[in-house]
Amino acid sequence: MKGKFIVIEGIDGSGKTTQINQLSQWLSGTDLIPENNQLVITREPGGTQLGKSIRSLLLDTSKENSPDSITELLLYAADRAQHVNEIIRPSINKGDWVISDRFCGSTLAYQGYGRKLDIKLIKNLETISTQGVSPDITFLLDIPVEESIKRRINRKDDRIEKEGKEFLSNVSLGFKALSKENKWKKISAMSTKEEILSEIQSAIKNLTRIK
Ligand code: TYD
Numbered sequence: 001m002k003g004k005f006i007v008i009e010g011i012d013g014s015g016k017t018t019q020i021n022q023l024s025q026w027l028s029g030t031d032l033i034p035e036n037n038q039l040v041i042t043r044e045p046g047g048t049q050l051g052k053s054i055r056s057l058l059l060d061t062s063k064e065n066s067p068d069s070i071t072e073l074l075l076y077a078a079d080r081a082q083h084v085n086e087i088i089r090p091s092i093n094k095g096d097w098v099i100s101d102r103f104c105g106s107t108l109a110y111q112g113y114g115r116k117l118d119i120k121l122i123k124n125l126e127t128i129s130t131q132g133v134s135p136d137i138t139f140l141l142d143i144p145v146e147e148s149i150k151r152r153i154n155r156k157d158d159r160i161e162k163e164g165k166e167f168l169s170n171v172s173l174g175f176k177a178l179s180k181e182n183k184w185k186k187i188s189a190m191s192t193k194e195e196i197l198s199e200i201q202s203a204i205k206n207l208t209r210i211k
Pocket of ligand 1: 012013043044045059076102103104106107108110111158160161
């Protein structure tokens with residue numbers, strides 16, 4: 001039997017890492033994942049060895065290394081193609097469960113709504129890089145842009161995070177629109193850690209009941 005593919009999306013500072021840690025602890029203690037299978041925790045960009053090099057090209061803050069928007073889009077797509085082929089598809093095919101910190105939704109939100117690149121072009125590239133692999137469920141951790149900025153005040157910004165408030169607002173609007181359009185599970189990341197986990201847990205239990 002195929003495994004499950006769970007994706008967590010959200011703007012920077014929405015608490016994806018904390019939630020993924022909580023979720024993986026909970027999942028490992030349940031019998032939802034078959035005994036001979038494992039839970040794979042991964043991320044984009046940078047889920048593979050090659051992807052780590054692509055990630056540093058993408059997030060490098062030095063001006064002279066800055067990719068233009070189309071190059072940026074292609075680098076995220078290349079990272080994804082490698083990630084899908086090396087990690088996600090083989091894992092799901094052998095029955096493992098995969099949790100990915102970001103996936104195609106991030107490209108639509110950041111490069112589509114943020115950079116204003118053509119959504120159709122992004123979707124065409126998505127078809128190429130995923131070859132039909134898509135999440136069983138996507139969670140959007142939703143926080144106000146002001147809160148995202150506040151939470152990251154003592155952190156060093158990467159190149160994308162340096163784009164500033166207007167860019168981030170567009171990304172945030174994009175995520176909300178995508179969430180509606182694609183029936184993602186949107187969760188307020190202003191709730192407590194426990195409340196967020198509990199919402200994620202019930203959605204995952206539902207998922208295993210239906211499929
Ligand atoms: P992330 O790993 O979430 O950042 P961190 O772990 O440092 O909080 O993501 C890195 C950045 O890449 C983030 O600002 C969002 C951006 N991004 C895109 O612009 N497009 C994409 O397709 C993806 C996957 C990420």
